[in-house]
Amino acid sequence: MSIAISADKSMLDIPMIHRYLSEQSYWAKNIPLETVERSIENSLCFGVYSESRQVGFARVITDCATFAYLADVFVLPEYRKKGLSKQLLAFIREYPALQGLRRWMLGTADAHGLYRKFDFSGLAHPERLMEISVPNIYQQ
Structure with missing residues (x-):
């Protein structure tokens, strides 16, 4: 299987991305297409x-200087268990614009083992972090 990874947004299949996020993800169920489009427009995408x-x-x-938040990571079900998520994360962690950052963050319910392989860990000081959480925002 020939695999390529790119940060070229013009190559993205936005309808497929929206379909996956809105129908199959646990974190973005029912997300509107317009929200996906705006998130892509304002992020570094792979x-x-x-x-x-x-x-x-x-x-x-990211601000490409100090901070990055990794989000919306997925591989289509029929392509899983082939090492693609590892290749994707390696590509992202080595991406030139993302070098020298002070902090990376992400949220996951079930892929901690994968992310630990790329130096993610539990929060060193969870008492310092706060959030505003709006669960199920796209289902209202």
């Missing part, structure tokens, strides 16, 4: 391609 078909995605919300 597509995983097999033969010219997009089969994975991730985006990084």
